Amino acid sequence: MRYLLLLTLCAIPQAYAQDALPVPARADFVKRDCVPAMTRQLGNDAAAATFAHAACECSYRLLSDRQTMTREQFDAAGTVCRAEFEQDNAAFVRKYAE
Template identity: 55%
Template sequence: MKRLLALTLLLASAAQAQDSQPVPPHEEFVDRQCLPAMLREVGDAPPQRIAARAACECSYRQLSGLETMTQAQFDAAATVCRYEFQQDGEGFMQKYASPDDSQ
């Protein structure tokens, strides 16, 4: 689970270098952009998949109220998620992990 801290750092690579870009829909952000990028780094075993999806889901929830996001907002979302995980890793996983990923 400590890898989750490293995973959230990878979120920054999913955002483009533009000043501002639209916040993609949930499925695009989590399933097509964030999760594949994280799994390439940590592997696709069930524990890594669950942790990666939780980190992606957390970041998306931080950004979902915005129409567009800046790199700073994207980075801030990852920081919030890292902090939340550090405070209560088990609670973080319960809150953000998808039951569909436990297959």
């Protein structure tokens, strides 16, 4: 449950600062921005790092077809990922934590 709350609260910091931002490359979005933000909140143990990577990868896949993203779009991606995680958390992690 803690992971779900943090998935909602953790965001790429720049997404809050502007109306629309370019969607960064996968490595920048997942590894540079999202995973570090989530692991700061969750801790840096293996389970938290695996979950953070899966959640960030899920969000990126939902946003990657766009040139730009808004806060609303970023939040919507998190909502979809959260629902997928709630449906089957083990399958979610297997799918996105590659």
